[in-house]
Amino acid sequence: MSIGRVTQRMLTDGSLDNLQRGLGRLARIQEQLSTGRVINRPSDNPTGTTAAMRLRGSLADQAQYSRNAQDGLGWLTQVDAALDSVTGTVKRARDLALQGANASAAGPVAREALAIEVEGLRAELLSRANTTYLDSPVFGGVTAGPVAYDATGAYVGTLGDVNRRIADGVVVKVDVDGPDAFGDGATSVFAELDALATALRAGDQAGISAGINVLNARIETVTAARTAAGTRFQRLEQADLAAADARISLENQLSTIENADLAETTVDLKLQEVAYQAALAATSRVMQPSLLDFLR
Amino acid sequence: MPGSFGSITSALSALRYQQVALDVAGNNIANATTDGYVRRRVVGEAVSSAAPALWSRYDGHGEGVAVGEVRRMVDPLLDTRVRREHGMLSWLTSSQEVLARVEEGIGEPGENGVHAALLAFRNSWQDLATNPGGDAARQQVLGSAETLAQALRLQVANVAGEEADQRVRLNNVVSEVNTAAAGLAQLNQSILVTEQNGTDAGVLRDQRDQLALRLAELAGAVTTVRADGQYDVTVGGEALVSGREAGAFVVASGVTPAGDADGLPITFRVDASWGSTVLPSGAAGAGGELGGVTDVLTTALPSYRTGLDAIAADLASALNAQHVLGYDAAGAAGGPFFSYDPLVGAASLQVAITDPALVAASSVTGGGRDGANADALSRAGDAADAYQRLVNGFGTTVASLQRQSANQTALTGSLDDAREQQAGVNLDEETVNMVTAQRAYEAAARLMTTLDEVLDTLINRTGVVGR
Secondary structure, eight states: OOOSOOHHHHHHHHHHHHHHHHHHHHHHHHHHHHBSOOOSSSGGGHHHHHHHHHHHHHHHHHHHHHHHHHHHHHHHHHHHHHHHHHHHHHHHHHHHHHHHHHHHGGGGGHHHHHHHHHHHHHHHHHHHHOOEEEEEEEEETTTTOOOSSSSSSSSSSSSSOEEEETTTEEEEOSSHHHHHOOOOGGGSSHHHHHHHHHHHHHHHHHHHHHHHHHHHHHHHHHHHHHHHHHHHHHHHHHHHHHHHHHHHEEEEHHHHHHHHHHHHHHHHHHHHHHHHHHHHHHHHHSOOOOOOTTOO | OOTTTHHHHHHHHHHHHHHHHHHHHHHHTTTTOOOOOEEEEEEEEOOOOOOOOOSOOOOOOOOEEEEEEEEEEOHHHHHHHHHHHHHHHHHHHHHHHHHHHHHHHHOOHHHHHHHHHHHHHHHHHHHHHHHHHHHHHOOOOOOOHHHHHHHHHHHHHHHHHHHHHHHHHHHHHHHHHHHHHHHHHHHHHHHHHHHTOOOHHHHHHHHHHHHHHHHHHOOEEEEEEEETTTTEEEEETEEEEEETTTEEEEESSSOOTTBBBOSSSEEEEEEETTTEEEEOOGGGGGHHHHHHHHHIIIIIHHHHHHHHHHHHHHHHHHHHHHHHBOOTSSBBBBOOOOEOOOOOOOOOEEEEEOGEEEGBBSSSSSSSSOOOOHHHHHHHHHHHHHHHHHHHHHHHHHHHHHHHHHHHHHHHHHHHHHHHHHHHOOOHHHHHHHHHHHHHHHHHHHHHHHHHHHHHHHHHHHTTOOO
């Protein structure tokens, strides 16, 4: 700007403007420091705002995936523990059947004892089959009722997948359908044990050996169901870890976009402070002199 | 041969002239900080009765000094530019202030805005999906839905409130335009009459320039100067002031006198004795503060509000469509989740369900503990994306207005500086003028004394040889 003629008012107005601008810059940095954020409103950085909103969305998603995976892990832990004990129980029943087959001549009292123990195992299995997690039977599908199997061994659950969303577009089933492990009604493990108990009482060798075969097959069925559940357990664990990792990296990105660099902002503040003080000093000097000071 | 008393007349004229110069300097100093005051300068003229003639000869050397004029140091071209840029600046700042205020209410990015409420709402569906039997999870869905609906309603109310305020402001600005236009027409007349009387109308001219600048700031009015010195003012190409007559500037449609919207686009009209004309709309119409307010009322605010309406409508329709596909805790088919009136917009968004058991989380009938529909509901619609786009668009508008008004402030500031260079009072300069006038006055007085002594010599001491 070329200045031909300078008036006192120009100086006053100009100084006031400059002081205002300096104070405005100071206020802006002050805001960044006190909020700790460089984006305090969308217009501060529209693109950054969108990125920050997207990152916040992803963060919320990942936190939810993590929660979902944790919940799924709870279900599958319960399923795994139940199936583990079921395998043991069925094996024990098979052992008893083998004893019964070998000791067929031992007399009705010994066979009766075996039969009673088998019936005890059946009761234990029933309680395992009705294992719950947070009041829901884990083998009962989506049933609203408290049990998956009734006392007769009939499946009373509602078949349906209990799913957990553990990543974008990834859904994992966290329960095991009761019939897949225990069978249903006449083909259920309960009916098999009932038949075994009956065969043991009667000393029916053919029935006992058929029971042994059936129980062997049942052990395999349960193990297969448990393996499948174990694989899904692993998937959930991995998803949980991945979600946790993603959260850390997303938080870092969000901080880079949204948060003020403390060192940089503090240095900026200092710079603006110095500039403002210089403007004040200059103003006080410019305002003072006039020709009148030098005329007597 | 000039007469003996000729020089006394010269000295007298000098005394008078320097008196005027002192007066003018004094007036300049007195008004050094007066808004709109334009400094004056005395222009002296040497007086001489020398004239070309055939038979007579002028053998004097001038008969002193007279006040030629007291000049107002204005530059009409510069004033025109100052007015234009001030009009533009006031357009930008008035719209930027309004939008910045609305923007503060958006609260993004942050943990308390609509976006955060959307995310919490989405996650509450996922929580329900993991625990479809729990009453707490159902209650949480309803709670977060209410929070979301409230956040949307609040933002719409913010925007609508700002619109109502701006409509009232529009009416106020219009009445101020009328006052200024009437004042300017009155001054046109006064200046003409005063100057015909031979009186200095400088103060009236100062006032008229200020009114012309105010009109430019208020309505982007363009002032042209007639041959006889009167100002004509046009707004949007239509004459508002013509000589001593001012038209009435009125809101033709869009805003009622009470400040309500009447559903029509905002237009203005000038009613005058030379006819009644509706101004063009948009950039060709009224400018300045009026243009800025009209602009935000016509584009920025309504488009943001309709954006929110669209988000609310999409949210309600997507959620309702998915919700009716599911079954509630008792196994009955779900009803609508949100209630929404498309005629009212986002302000009508409400959660339609109050009983937590009616939330249709299940995708199987029969009252099972299934969460598949809750999972689907958490993914229904793309309100978050649409809201991000909306906020981004609004933020970009505000940021670009801020940049433009910062530039315009700098430009206007430099023009104001240029005007101040021309018209402002410099105290040092006035002091120098004062001292000069004082010294010249002293010298003229000395001339008077000298002449007095000369005459004394001539009258009292001539012909007294030997006395």
